[in-house]
Amino acid sequence: MTAAYVALEGGHVLEGRGRVPGTARGELVFTTAYTGYEESLTDPSYEEQVLTFSYPLIGNYGVREERFEDDQVHPRAVLAKELTEDVTDWLESEGVPAIDHLDTREIVTDIRDQGAMKCGIAVGDDVTEDDALEQLEACKAMSDHTDIGAQVSVEEPVVHGADNDGPNVALVDCGAKGSIIDSLLEREATVHVLPYDSDVADVEAVDPDVLFISNGPGDPANYEDAAALVETFVEDTPVAGICLGQQIVARALGGTTEKMTFGHRGVNQPVLDLESGRVVMTTQNHGYTVADPGDHLEVTQINVNDDTPEGIDGIEYDVITRQYHPEANPGPEDTLDFFDDVLAMVDGEPHRAVPADD
Numbered sequence: 259m260t261a262a263y264v265a266l267e268g269g270h271v272l273e274g275r276g277r278v279p280g281t282a283r284g285e286l287v288f289t290t291a292y293t294g295y296e297e298s299l300t301d302p303s304y305e306e307q308v309l310t311f312s313y314p315l316i317g318n319y320g321v322r323e324e325r326f327e328d329d330q331v332h333p334r335a336v337l338a339k340e341l342t343e344d345v346t347d348w349l350e351s352e353g354v355p356a357i358d359h360l361d362t363r364e365i366v367t368d369i370r371d372q373g374a375m376k377c378g379i380a381v382g383d384d385v386t387e388d389d390a391l392e393q394l395e396a397c398k399a400m401s402d403h404t405d406i407g408a409q410v411s412v413e414e415p416v417v418h419g420a421d422n423d424g425p426n427v428a429l430v431d432c433g434a435k436g437s438i439i440d441s442l443l444e445r446e447a448t449v450h451v452l453p454y455d456s457d458v459a460d461v462e463a464v465d466p467d468v469l470f471i472s473n474g475p476g477d478p479a480n481y482e483d484a485a486a487l488v489e490t491f492v493e494d495t496p497v498a499g500i501c502l503g504q505q506i507v508a509r510a511l512g513g514t515t516e517k518m519t520f521g522h523r524g525v526n527q528p529v530l531d532l533e534s535g536r537v538v539m540t541t542q543n544h545g546y547t548v549a550d551p552g553d554h555l556e557v558t559q560i561n562v563n564d565d566t567p568e569g570i571d572g573i574e575y576d577v578i579t580r581q582y583h584p585e586a587n588p589g590p591e592d593t594l595d596f597f598d599d600v601l602a603m604v605d606g607e608p609h610r611a612v613p614a615d616d
């Protein structure tokens with residue numbers, strides 16, 4: 259059996275079965291989702307993280323590219339109770355170390371009790387616990403990855419749906435999931451995917467009807483260029499954001515963000531819309547949250563479990579952002595109408611998004 263070690267912050271080392279060799283380090287996170295491993299593994303938001311699947315069997319319906327959110331695997335390593343060969347073959351081709359036969363319940367309980375932590379991974383015939391501890395030693399805190407956007411963003415602008423009849427969306431790519439682009443294209447928008455560090459002139463060049471800040475990895479405080487765009491454009495242009503996007507928009511308009519203990523990580527996170535009283539099920543994977551929305555934004559949706567902001571709307575500006583993933587993939591599709599609400603802002607519809615009654 260190939261040796262495999264996971265060194266946790268504090269020095270505790272777990273042993274598992276090595277499935278894909280290599281060494282890695284990152285912030286240890288989890289997802290409780292029981293489907294959607296292809297989507298999660300290709301979500302750029304997991305850059306510099308090690309992903310633990312708490313659902314015990316991962317890979318039982320194969321690996322199909324059409325379900326990928328990006329063209330590469332983003333977590334630095336993968337931990338599970340049992341991985342199928344379809345998944346380990348794929349991770350091997352991507353050079354991403356993988357370990358199974360782990361007590362993932364113990365790992366998730368540790369993260370829940372102690373909060374997000376660093377970890378070091380070592381897998382291979384000759385590796386020792388010390389190799390994993392060495393990785394742990396070298397692991398940086400998430401907020402110290404100060405230019406993480408550069409690792410996941412397009413380098414040059416890319417246009418999708420140039421012939422579409424709908425609004426022009428400038429999507430600032432801080433690590434955008436493919437499903438966000440698809441959701442906009444399905445609604446006839448033209449989507450200009452722009453680098454995470456674009457400046458005002460780059461955005462003006464595509465003459466946007468909506469400025470949209472994507473999801474993405476790391477600490478929202480490290481995306482100052484995107485925040486500067488929000489500050490500039492919000493006076494005249496509707497602004498939208500998803501996950502990291504919500505956090506960046508809030509910071510740009512005078513709000514604050516903070517790190518959560520272990521975040522929201524699964525596809526069954528209940529969200530209450532404060533105006534309609536309706537609860538929707540949502541997909542989430544984030545470790546930061548908006549602490550204070552500031553004077554220009556209002557919290558309109560909250561997480562039922564911990565009351566943290568899940569939906570934020572502009573008071574005097576046309577702004578709607580969501581902390582969860584309305585595009586689903588994986589997860590429930592209760593909130594796809596967010597994209598209709600975003601594009602409706604262009605037609606002067608009220609910026610305040612209220613989910614339709616069933």
Ligand SMILES: NC(=O)CC[C@H](N)C(=O)O
Nearest residue numbers: 473474501502544545546
């Ligand atoms: N999915 C995301 O966009 C994650 C946002 C941010 N990196 C966080 O962890 O909170």
